Amino acid sequence: MxxxxxxxxxxxxxxxxxxxxxxxxxxxxxxxxxxxxxxxxxxxxxxxxxxxxxxxxxxxxxxxxxxxxxxxxxxxxxxxxxxxxxxGDIGHIELGYVASAVYSGLLQKQVQGFAGQYPDVSLNVRESPMASLPNMILEGRFDLGYIRCPLSLPDGIEGVRLSDEGFVLALPADSWLNRLTVINSAHLQNENFILPEQVVGTLQVAAQGDFVPKLGAQPGGLVAVIALVSLGQGVAVVPESVVGHVSLPNVVYRPVKDCSASSWLALIHRRFEKSPAVVRYIERVKNG
Missing domain, CATH: 1.10.10.10 (Winged helix-like DNA-binding domain superfamily/Winged helix DNA-binding domain)
Structure with missing residues (x-):
């Protein structure tokens, strides 16, 4: 039968x-x-x-x-x-992200928008170190990731370029730099730089000021970076989206007037993705 x-x-x-x-x-x-x-x-x-x-x-x-x-x-x-x-109406997605995707509000907007349209697709969203996230997607430990570019991606991983933003300088409140009305790149040549995961801002500030930066610790996420700044360990060039979102004692955010460096968030994924639910997510992001 x-x-x-x-x-x-x-x-x-x-x-x-x-x-x-x-x-x-x-x-x-x-x-x-x-x-x-x-x-x-x-x-x-x-x-x-x-x-x-x-x-x-x-x-x-x-x-x-x-x-x-x-x-x-x-x-x-x-x-x-x-x-x-x-x-792709049901399924499961493992999604990794870097902290600045949260500070920008982009992660919340896209995840909540997708969840509202496809409520039967379960999403497991976790913060992950940016350096390891592309390979974790390649290995199948994540399906998607929000990273800050520019960043070299391994073969088999592609990115969807999202919002651009500039950088600001995070510095201790008692730094001599706060006595300046305007901070230019050249003023930073003797500073110790705490490095975020995305170092392009630091390197471009140094290039603009025509000096080799003194590199300090690279503690990981942005909160850890700004925590070292609050402890007086140095200054940091960080995405401007942290302003108003990461507020620690003894930390001041200032623009660097002659710094035009910028970065952008990107959604990265496997080039030949087969999961219909993951493909749905990628298409929705691409289509805005």
Missing amino acids: DIRHFRYFLAVARHRNFTRAAEQLGVAPPTLTRQIQDMEAELGARLFLRQARDVSLTEAGAALVIEAEATVRQFEAAQRNAQRAGR
């Missing part, structure tokens, strides 16, 4: 009439009769009592109705779920 037999059986059980059941099913009455006879032969029990115009369920038939209904419901649910998974 297959699912078709159960559907034929339930149609006859509902209509109590082979002709009406056959009309509903779109099959010829003799075909329906033969299918029910095949079921009875395989089960070794009669399912219907044939009367002049209608039929009624036998005890075996009445017992089968409950199981047949459950089987058809489960089969149809499996079909629907498979179809939805194939379209």
Whole structure:
């Protein structure tokens, strides 16, 4: 027996009439009769009592109705779920991000927008070190990642360029630099630079000021970087989105007037992504 037999059986059980059941099913009455006879032969029990115009369920038939209904419901649910998974309407996504994606508000906007449109796709969102995130996606430990570029990506990983932003200088409140009305790159030549994960801002400030930067610690995430600044360990060139979002004692944010350095957030993914849910997310980001 297959699912078709159960559907034929339930149609006859509902209509109590082979002709009406056959009309509903779109099959010829003799075909329906033969299918029910095949079921009875395989089960070794009669399912219907044939009367002049209608039929009624036998005890075996009445017992089968409950199981047949459950089987058809489960089969149809499996079909629907498979179809939805194939379209990307259900599934699971592992998503990594760097902290500045949160400070910019972009991560929240895109994750919440996707979740609202596809509520049956589960999202596991975790902060991750930016240097390791591209390879973790390549290895399948993450599906997607928000990073700050420019950053060299391994073969097989592509990025969708998102919002651009400039840099600001984070410095201790008691730094002599705060006595300046305007801070230029050249003023920073003797400073110790705490390095965020994205170092392009630091390097471009040094290039603009025509000096080789004195490099300090590279503690990881932006909060850790700014924490060292608050402890008087040096200054840091950080994305401007941290202003108003990371406020620590003894830290002041100032623009560097002649610094035009910028970076951008990017959503990175596997080049030949196969998961429909992940592809849905990428397409939604690309389409805005």
